[in-house]
Each structure stands twice: as C-alpha cells, then as structure tokens.
Amino acid sequence: MPKNELNHLNQELDKKNELFEYIQEANELGIWELDIASDKITWTDMVYKIHEVPKDFNPNKAKAIEFYHPDYRPIVLEAITKCSVDGKSYDLVCQLITAKERLIWVRATGKKVGDKLIGSFQDITNIKKSEIRFKSVIEGTNVGTWEWNVQTGETVFNERWAEIVGYTLEELAPVSIETWMKLAHPEDLKESERRLNACFEKETEYYKFETRMKHKDGHWVWVYDSGKVFEWTHDGKPLMMYGTHKDITERKLREEKLRISEEAFRGNFENAAIGMALMDENGKWLKANAKVCEMVGYTQEELFELTFQDMTHPDDLDTDLGLLKELVVGKRDHYQMEKRYFHKDGHIVHILLAVSVVKNKQGNVLYFISQIIDISNEKESQRKLQEAISSLQAILDASKQVSIIATDKEGTVTLFNSGAEKQLGYKTQEVIGKPHPELIHLTEEVERESEELSKKYNKEIKGFETFVYETKIGVSNTKEWTYIRKDGTSFPVLLSVNTIKDHDEIVGYLGVGTDISDLKKVEKEIKSLLDITNEQNERLRNFAHIVSHNLRSHSSGISGIIQLFQMEFPEVSKHELISHLRNGVENLTQTVNDLNEIVKVNLSQSDTAQIGIYEVLQKNIDSLSMQIQQTDIEIINTVEKDLSVKAIPAYLDSIFLNMITNAIKYRSEERASYLKIQANMEKSMVSVSFEDNGQGIDLKKHGDKLFGLYKTFHDHDESRGVGLFITKNQIESMGGKIAVVSEVNVGTVFKITLPK
Amino acid sequence: MKKIDLACIVEDDPVQLFITRKYIELSGFVEKTLAYKNGKEAYTSLKAMFLNNEKLPQIIFLDLNMPVWDGWKFLDEFTQIPIEQGGAIYILTSSNHEDDIQRAEKYGLKNNYLVKPIDLSQLNGILPKLVTN
Known part of the structure; x- marks a missing residue:
C-alpha cells in the first residue's frame, strides 16, 4: 500500500473513530470488551461514566457483574456465559447500582467476536422511567393496548386488552388482526373500517370508535377504541398503529338506561292519555303535552305565553294558589283538586288537577308537574243525571193524584211516592220492604183475576204474578183494581203495570195507579142518565105505538062508521053536522098520520x-x-x-x-x-x-x-x-x-x- | 053470481068488526061470515073444523093487535095445520108501521096487508078473485 494511500486510510479511520466517539457521546453509549480467557475487561469512557467510577478503576468480569442489582446478576452472568460458550448474542435491560449507589437502568448487549466479547452499554434510566410511567398510566387507566402493523397484520395486545373480553393473552394466542375481527361486533366492523380508512387517508389524525366486542361469556362488551398511525411507509401507507381499548360497558349501560327512561318519560309525557305539563314557580307553562293543548284549545306556543292563573276560573284560583303555596313551603308534596279552566273559545273546561313539585338540592322550586284530566263530560253527565233525578223526583212528588209504587221482581215494595202515601194513607217507611199485593189489594179481586189469567194463559198464575204476568210477556197491562187504604176503606184505581229494566233485564215493576173514584161516580151518573133516556125512549116508543095503532085504530073506526052511515042514510048525510063530523075525522086521521111520521124519524134505527x-x-x-x-x-x-x-x-x-x-x-x-x-x-x-x-x-x-x-x-x-x-x-x-x-x-x- | 061460502074475521074491536062485517055484507060476495075475538079463539075453532072435516073459510081477515093470541101467534100456529087447500089470509090492521109490514113479508103476506078502515073498493078488488078460484 503506498504511503499516501495509507495516510489517507488513516485519516479516514481517524475521521470514522471521531464520528463513532461523537455518536457514542451523543447517545451516551458505552462500549465494552471482555477477554474471555483472562476475564479482563476494557471500558470506554462512557462506561466508566455510567458506573460512576474514576478512570483509574480497573474493571474485570466479576467486578462488572457485581455492579448489577442482585436480581439481575444471575441473568447477566448466564447471558455472558452463554455468549462466551455458545456465541449467543444478548441484549438485556437490567438494573444496576453505580459506585455512587444510584439505582439506574442500563441496556447491555453482548456479542462474541473471536475470543472476545464486545458489547454496548447504555444508561436507559430516563427511557425506562418514561416507559414505567407510560405503563403505570396504562395500568392505572386500565386500558388495553394494541399495536398493529397495518401492512403485515401483525398485532400485539396487552393482557388488559384480552382481559376486557374475558381472556388471557395466552388463550388468544396466536394473535393477529384476525383476533380483533373475530371478537368485534359484526355490525360495527364496517364503521370501524370506515374510520380507520379516514385515518389512513389522513383525513383524521385519530381513530375513535365506540364498539362492541364479544366477551368470552357471550355477552357484548362496549369498548372505546382509539388509536393513531405512528409510522408510515416511505410511499405514504400506514405502517404502525398504536391504540388503546377502554371498557365503557358500564357507562354505555347507564347511558342506555338513561336514554330508555328519558324516552319512556318523553313518550309518556307526549302521548299520555291525560294532560301533562311542567310549570315554573310562577305558573308559567314550560312544557305541555298535546292533550293539554287539546283540552284548552291553545297551541303549545300560545300556551307558553300564558300562566295557569290566566286560564283558571277566578272562583277556583285562590284554592289552587293556596295549595301551590303549601307545596312550595314543603307542607305537602302534592295536591289534587277539581277546577275549571277557560277554553280558548271562552267556554269552561272542568278538569281534575294533580300537582307535584320538583326541587333542587338547595330546596328551591325547579318546576311543578301537573297532571290534568278533562272531566267536562263527567261533569255534564253528572249534571244531566242530577237533572234527570230531580225531574223524576219532581214527577214522583208532584203526582199527588197518582200513586206510583215500584217493587222488586218478587213484589216487595221499593218505592212509594207521595201520591201513594196520600191515596193509601201509609207512610213510605211503613211499606218499603213489605210484600205489595197483600197490603193494598182485595184478596177476592186478586183471586178472581188470578183465575181468569190462569184460564186465559192455560197455566197457574197467582199471587204477585197476577199483577205482572201480562206485563212480563209484553201485553199491555192496564186494569181496574180496588185499593184498600190503611184505614180499611177502599177506592177504585186504574193501574198500569210496567217493567223496570236494567240493561234489558227485568229488575222490578212499576205500578202507576190513578184514583178513578170520581170517574166512576161520573160513569154511574152517565149510566143513570142513560137509563132515564132509555126509559124515555121506551115511553116514546109506547107513545108511538099508541099513535100508530090505537089512535089510528080508533080514528079509522070512526071514519069507517061515518062512511057506512053515509051509505046507509044518504039523505041524513047531507046534514051540515054530519059533514063537520066527517071533516073532523079526516083531520084527526091526518094528524095521527103526521105524528106517526114524526115519531118514526126519532125512533128509526x-x-x-x-x-x-x-x-x-x-x-x-x-x-x-x-x-x-x-x-x-x-x-x-x-x-x-x-x-x-x-x-x-x-x-x-x-x-x-x-x-x-x-x-x-x-x-x-x-x-x-x-x-x-x-x-x-x-x-x-x-x-x-x-x-x-x-x-x-x-x-x-x-x-x-x-x-x-x-x-x-x-x-x-x-x-x-x-x-x-x-x-x-x-x-x-x-x-x-x-x-x-x-x-x-x-x-x-x-x-x-x-x-x- | 057465484059466492064465497065462508069468510072469517079475527078482530077484538067491536067497531072494527062491525065495519068489516058490514062491508063484506055490502060487497055481496060472501054467503057467511065467521067472527072471532082473538087469535086463540079463531085457531081453536078453525082447527076443530079442520079435524071434523068441515069446510074452512076461503078468506080470513086477521087483525094484528089482539089480546090472548095476537095475529102473529095465530099465523104461527095456524100455518102448522096441514090444510090441503087453505083459504087466503089478509092482514087487516090499523098499524101502518114499517116493522109490521116487514114482518108480514116473512109470512108471505106483504101484498095481503090492508090498513083500516077498509072500504068497499078494496074488497071489490080482492073478493072476486077468490070467487073465480
């Protein structure tokens, strides 16, 4: 290798070392190295710093392990041993006690490189602390957590997540997103997906959803599911999503109960058969159902502009206000009264009012609850009934000339009007409950009628039946009877017997008797007059007979004799006396004929x-x-x-x-x-x-x-x-x-x- | 001139009897006239004649109003006698009462109803018919 090239490499290496150290420094990352054979350890400065030992401290394997918290020493030792022997790398998070006796969290990794172990060493106390904090938050709020790799479907749940639905994580293993899908309520999945998509499309940052999950026991558990995408793929797809499950079943149940009771109340209120209303402490209508509006003829809007005082009949207002006051001061917790409202049209509405009060904790009136029943019809019926009773009573009382006696089906007297009292001389209380016919009827007369009826209807009819049988079978029953007064005297009556029916069933009989004494007297008089007339007619007839026969007979005799005389003695007949005689007889005959004609007119039938x-x-x-x-x-x-x-x-x-x-x-x-x-x-x-x-x-x-x-x-x-x-x-x-x-x-x- | 052998008058009133008898006499159609005071007397005598096979009157003048048996009673009884060839019966009464005329009709005597006093012309209308018969 040429020298400048080597220099260049050295420069590069230095640069790299510098960078590495900088990185170590920045990340508070220490490096350690263990010579397996000698147990000799080399630390970087950071490792010393973490252990809080001076630079002259000479570490070895045993000493290094000693720094760990006793709970972790066997774990660390085992990891190092395994790494040394089997070459198995490790990555541990352990507690360590520094030279200054501070308990800190460290992360230690180890890896076998040749005959050495090399590893990193890092103080993660701060991270750990926040993790613990996070965990305790999670545990404290009792939420289940989930992590989801949206791309692979891999998921991680915590125990609480499983516990909410009655499982342990072990029971659910292996978990995946399928685990959630299976447990979620099928009806909620679609909405869940929609909301998740909103997050994935970055329309919303957080996913929030109240959903149902099937508990192990089979019931549904309400869960507040919330989460957020934390990592995205480089092409903008959601990668990792984290979230929590909170059991909100109890809240949901409470809410549902409340909703049901509210709905029930509202339904009750709105559709009640009776009027219901809320009023404030001044009597102003706050709420009124349709029935109230119907009763008083106002719309709700019109009603809310009014107070109940405006509509109450002035005569009823004081009572109402008095009772209301007692309610306010706590003397009573409700009251009930009949009162009158004015309908919007002005007519009176009779109502039955029940009022109770609702107060707050301080004892102030929040509102009055009124239940209102329209009793106008009942009042009207009551009035009509009263009227009918009154007029009936008036009829009964006014009928002084007519006795009205009612009996039950067996003939026991149940009613005896003043006319009956007057006519018969009994007091009502003397006859009520007594058998009717025996008291005021002639036994012979009843027996006679009984016989006649028995014959007529071909069955035995006797006793009380004698009076009512025909009425019962629908034959008009008005007959003359004799009533016997208390003092034993009697008088004739014309008695009509009618049934008293209750829903088509005969429950008694009503006998209306008219005193016909006067009528009878008149009848008698007429009869005697008729007799006289008949007698006179008879005499007239006799007279007619005399005229038509005897008179004629004699006059014809005389005229016959005269004629014969004239025939026998024609010369004497010319005498004036004879001709007068003849005229006289002729006139007589004619008169008799005339009389005969006249009488004929009157007698002819x-x-x-x-x-x-x-x-x-x-x-x-x-x-x-x-x-x-x-x-x-x-x-x-x-x-x-x-x-x-x-x-x-x-x-x-x-x-x-x-x-x-x-x-x-x-x-x-x-x-x-x-x-x-x-x-x-x-x-x-x-x-x-x-x-x-x-x-x-x-x-x-x-x-x-x-x-x-x-x-x-x-x-x-x-x-x-x-x-x-x-x-x-x-x-x-x-x-x-x-x-x-x-x-x-x-x-x-x-x-x-x-x-x- | 052929005559009626026997006529009969049933009449209680002597005046009327006299008049009727006189007119019958005057008419000259009748040989002999019998007279009875009431229906019963007439019936008894006529029946006796019938039973004795004597000749019965060819005409009877019958008054209605009479004591004992009146004319109606006489008619009721007399018509019961089974006479083969009975004479004519004429009611001769002073009653022109409608009731009597109607009653006479029941005996078939409506046209044989004469009202007193009888006169000669009436007799002359009746008697000759009986003679020719």
Missing part, C-alpha cells in the same frame, strides 16, 4: 149508506112527473152524477121529495116557475141547494118558526106545516144541516148539507 144524490133526485122527479107537467114547472137538476152522501136512504128520499113538492106547491102563478138543484163538495160535507122562483117566505116574520111543527106560511090548502119539521129532523138525525134564504115573491133557496 136504519143504517146509513153511501147514496148517489143524482139518482135519488131523478127518481123523485120521475115519480112527480105528472104534477110537474100539470103545473108547468121546470126542474133543473145540475147535480154531478158521481156525487154521493152518507145518509139513510128512506130519509134522503123523503127530504128530496119534500123539497121538490114544496117548490111545486108554492110556485108563483105570476111567472114561469123553475126549481134549480145544485150540489157542491164542502170539505167533508156535500151541500145540495134547491133554488126556486116561487112565492118566497117572509123570513123576518117567520124565520125562527120556519121549521117548527104545524107552522104554515102560505095560504094554501095543502100546507100542513109538517114537511119542513120532519125534513129538518131527518137531516139533523143524519148529522146534516138545513138553511134557508128567501124573499117574498122572488124565491127561496134551501141549502141542505150532509156528510160525505
């Missing part, structure tokens, strides 16, 4: 029938055709053919005949005579008018006597004054009327009205 007016008129016109021709009177029948009246055929015939013959008889000789017959419907009646242009009647003079018996108004041979009397009687007996309008020498109109 012929049935009415629907009769066509036109036909009857025409029949009479035909039968009178001879007279009509002779007298040259024009009869104008304009009656419609389908008009009919309800009448007794013989009467109608007689009436029409009378009308037509009257018109003929009393026609005027001074002019061409006519009779106009018309008919009109008038509601339920038909009127038939007979209008003539005859002599007329002076109604001023005769009006009130026109239809009287034996009243004649014409100086006429044939007028006897019976026809109109009978006609009127006949018309009236059929429910009709007759009216007349007349003027002397102009004509007469008779208007007859008969039922349709």
Whole structure:
C-alpha cells in the first residue's frame, strides 16, 4: 500500500473513530470488551461514566457483574456465559447500582467476536422511567393496548386488552388482526373500517370508535377504541398503529338506561292519555303535552305565553294558589283538586288537577308537574243525571193524584211516592220492604183475576204474578183494581203495570195507579142518565105505538062508521053536522098520520149508506112527473152524477121529495116557475141547494118558526106545516144541516148539507 | 053470481068488526061470515073444523093487535095445520108501521096487508078473485 494511500486510510479511520466517539457521546453509549480467557475487561469512557467510577478503576468480569442489582446478576452472568460458550448474542435491560449507589437502568448487549466479547452499554434510566410511567398510566387507566402493523397484520395486545373480553393473552394466542375481527361486533366492523380508512387517508389524525366486542361469556362488551398511525411507509401507507381499548360497558349501560327512561318519560309525557305539563314557580307553562293543548284549545306556543292563573276560573284560583303555596313551603308534596279552566273559545273546561313539585338540592322550586284530566263530560253527565233525578223526583212528588209504587221482581215494595202515601194513607217507611199485593189489594179481586189469567194463559198464575204476568210477556197491562187504604176503606184505581229494566233485564215493576173514584161516580151518573133516556125512549116508543095503532085504530073506526052511515042514510048525510063530523075525522086521521111520521124519524134505527144524490133526485122527479107537467114547472137538476152522501136512504128520499113538492106547491102563478138543484163538495160535507122562483117566505116574520111543527106560511090548502119539521129532523138525525134564504115573491133557496 | 061460502074475521074491536062485517055484507060476495075475538079463539075453532072435516073459510081477515093470541101467534100456529087447500089470509090492521109490514113479508103476506078502515073498493078488488078460484 503506498504511503499516501495509507495516510489517507488513516485519516479516514481517524475521521470514522471521531464520528463513532461523537455518536457514542451523543447517545451516551458505552462500549465494552471482555477477554474471555483472562476475564479482563476494557471500558470506554462512557462506561466508566455510567458506573460512576474514576478512570483509574480497573474493571474485570466479576467486578462488572457485581455492579448489577442482585436480581439481575444471575441473568447477566448466564447471558455472558452463554455468549462466551455458545456465541449467543444478548441484549438485556437490567438494573444496576453505580459506585455512587444510584439505582439506574442500563441496556447491555453482548456479542462474541473471536475470543472476545464486545458489547454496548447504555444508561436507559430516563427511557425506562418514561416507559414505567407510560405503563403505570396504562395500568392505572386500565386500558388495553394494541399495536398493529397495518401492512403485515401483525398485532400485539396487552393482557388488559384480552382481559376486557374475558381472556388471557395466552388463550388468544396466536394473535393477529384476525383476533380483533373475530371478537368485534359484526355490525360495527364496517364503521370501524370506515374510520380507520379516514385515518389512513389522513383525513383524521385519530381513530375513535365506540364498539362492541364479544366477551368470552357471550355477552357484548362496549369498548372505546382509539388509536393513531405512528409510522408510515416511505410511499405514504400506514405502517404502525398504536391504540388503546377502554371498557365503557358500564357507562354505555347507564347511558342506555338513561336514554330508555328519558324516552319512556318523553313518550309518556307526549302521548299520555291525560294532560301533562311542567310549570315554573310562577305558573308559567314550560312544557305541555298535546292533550293539554287539546283540552284548552291553545297551541303549545300560545300556551307558553300564558300562566295557569290566566286560564283558571277566578272562583277556583285562590284554592289552587293556596295549595301551590303549601307545596312550595314543603307542607305537602302534592295536591289534587277539581277546577275549571277557560277554553280558548271562552267556554269552561272542568278538569281534575294533580300537582307535584320538583326541587333542587338547595330546596328551591325547579318546576311543578301537573297532571290534568278533562272531566267536562263527567261533569255534564253528572249534571244531566242530577237533572234527570230531580225531574223524576219532581214527577214522583208532584203526582199527588197518582200513586206510583215500584217493587222488586218478587213484589216487595221499593218505592212509594207521595201520591201513594196520600191515596193509601201509609207512610213510605211503613211499606218499603213489605210484600205489595197483600197490603193494598182485595184478596177476592186478586183471586178472581188470578183465575181468569190462569184460564186465559192455560197455566197457574197467582199471587204477585197476577199483577205482572201480562206485563212480563209484553201485553199491555192496564186494569181496574180496588185499593184498600190503611184505614180499611177502599177506592177504585186504574193501574198500569210496567217493567223496570236494567240493561234489558227485568229488575222490578212499576205500578202507576190513578184514583178513578170520581170517574166512576161520573160513569154511574152517565149510566143513570142513560137509563132515564132509555126509559124515555121506551115511553116514546109506547107513545108511538099508541099513535100508530090505537089512535089510528080508533080514528079509522070512526071514519069507517061515518062512511057506512053515509051509505046507509044518504039523505041524513047531507046534514051540515054530519059533514063537520066527517071533516073532523079526516083531520084527526091526518094528524095521527103526521105524528106517526114524526115519531118514526126519532125512533128509526136504519143504517146509513153511501147514496148517489143524482139518482135519488131523478127518481123523485120521475115519480112527480105528472104534477110537474100539470103545473108547468121546470126542474133543473145540475147535480154531478158521481156525487154521493152518507145518509139513510128512506130519509134522503123523503127530504128530496119534500123539497121538490114544496117548490111545486108554492110556485108563483105570476111567472114561469123553475126549481134549480145544485150540489157542491164542502170539505167533508156535500151541500145540495134547491133554488126556486116561487112565492118566497117572509123570513123576518117567520124565520125562527120556519121549521117548527104545524107552522104554515102560505095560504094554501095543502100546507100542513109538517114537511119542513120532519125534513129538518131527518137531516139533523143524519148529522146534516138545513138553511134557508128567501124573499117574498122572488124565491127561496134551501141549502141542505150532509156528510160525505 | 057465484059466492064465497065462508069468510072469517079475527078482530077484538067491536067497531072494527062491525065495519068489516058490514062491508063484506055490502060487497055481496060472501054467503057467511065467521067472527072471532082473538087469535086463540079463531085457531081453536078453525082447527076443530079442520079435524071434523068441515069446510074452512076461503078468506080470513086477521087483525094484528089482539089480546090472548095476537095475529102473529095465530099465523104461527095456524100455518102448522096441514090444510090441503087453505083459504087466503089478509092482514087487516090499523098499524101502518114499517116493522109490521116487514114482518108480514116473512109470512108471505106483504101484498095481503090492508090498513083500516077498509072500504068497499078494496074488497071489490080482492073478493072476486077468490070467487073465480
């Protein structure tokens, strides 16, 4: 080797040595060398410095080992021996006691080089201290740690990591990232991956995730997983990632419970069937659920502008405020009251209010909790019920003339109104609970009715059943009975029996009895009146018989004798006395005939029938055709053919005949005579008018006597004054009327009205 | 002139009996006239005649209102007698009552209903028919 080249090499070596020493210095790295054969040791300055021995200290193997903490001496010795014998290198971290008796941490490495061991020696106390600190932090915070080589998948977990999920590291070995994947909740993996990627893409610095892991026991453990990429590959990929696992199960469970209870409360509050509200200490609405808003008609926003005082009925406010005060001062912890709110519309809302208070630790009111139930319907029902009860009571009380007695199904009296008290003379308390029929009914009467009913329904009906059987089977049951008063006297009643039902089930009976004593009396009177009338009718009948038979018989006898006399003694018959006798008998016969006709009208019991007016008129016109021709009177029948009246055929015939013959008889000789017959419907009646242009009647003079018996108004041979009397009687007996309008020498109109 | 052999009058009132008998006499159609005071008397006598096979009256004038048996009762009983060729019965009454006329119809005597007093023309309308028969 040329000299300058050697120089150059020497220079280079020096440079290298300088650098090496500098490095040793900078890293506080010492170098040691052991001659295996002689146990002689050579130290660099730094080694001396670490051992805190002076430069003149002469170390050897034994001395060097002596410096180590007794716990480490066997380890160090074994490592050196193994290295010397087998050439196995070592790297130890041990505690060492310096010459100045300081306990320090050192890192010692050794390597066999030929017949020597060469190694480094380094004071790592500071590093170790921070490591211990770090460890104790980790242990103190009870977190599991993990290291992950993102590229290879290699992972390292600490014991705590395994412990969180109930394992030891040994049980989990061999660990890899797969170990985590298996234990993680499948639902969380995706999100975990997303967040990791965010770190890998450097979008976020830290990976943070609350995730679930499967515990060895099978339950899920909540873990707060956090970490950070510490090393990157040269091409920017994540390499090493470190992180921790913190068991947050307890917190999570607490949170969940809280959430559930909060949700439950909120659900309760919002959807409660009753109104719920929070108010501050001044009564201002803080919170109100939908039900409250519905009750009072305000929206939540409107409500929050108000206090409950604004809405409370003034009459209820003092009570409410009084109770609230007691709540505030701690006299009570809740109160309940019925009160009234004003609805937004102005109407009153009845509510049931329950208020409790929530205070803070200092005892100040935080808010009032109100539970509000709308009881308007109940109040209204209550009011209606009260009204119904009142009016029912009023009816019961007012019915002084009517006895109202209610019984149960067996006939025991359950109600006895004031009318019953008055009529029967018992006091309510005397009869309530007593068997009803025995008390106030006639035994014979009940037995008689019982027999009749038993026969009618073909089964035995007796006792109380006698009163209610028909009611029970739905037959209307109103009958006359005799009630017996407390004092033994009796009176007739009309008793209606009805059922009292509760949801379609008969629970009792209600008997409403009307005192019909007066009615009975009147009935009796009417009956006796009827008897009198019947008697009188009978007498009239007898009279009619006398008229129709006896009188006629005698008058006909007389006239027969006179006729015979005239035949036997024609010359004597011409005597004036005889002709008077003959006239007298003729008049008598006629009178008897008339009377007979009149009596017939009143006694006849012929049935009415629907009769066509036109036909009857025409029949009479035909039968009178001879007279009509002779007298040259024009009869104008304009009656419609389908008009009919309800009448007794013989009467109608007689009436029409009378009308037509009257018109003929009393026609005027001074002019061409006519009779106009018309008919009109008038509601339920038909009127038939007979209008003539005859002599007329002076109604001023005769009006009130026109239809009287034996009243004649014409100086006429044939007028006897019976026809109109009978006609009127006949018309009236059929429910009709007759009216007349007349003027002397102009004509007469008779208007007859008969039922349709 | 052929005559009716036997006529019969049932009548309680002597005046009426006299009149009827006189007119029958005056008509000159009748040989002999029997008279009874009431229905019962007439029935008893006529029945006895029937049983004795004597000739019965060809015409009977029957009053309605009579004591003991009235005209109706007589009709009820007399029509029970099984007479082969009975004479005509005429009701002769002072009653022109509708009820009586209707009742007469039930015995088929509506057209044989005469109201007193009877006169000669009425008799002359009835008797000749019986003679020719």
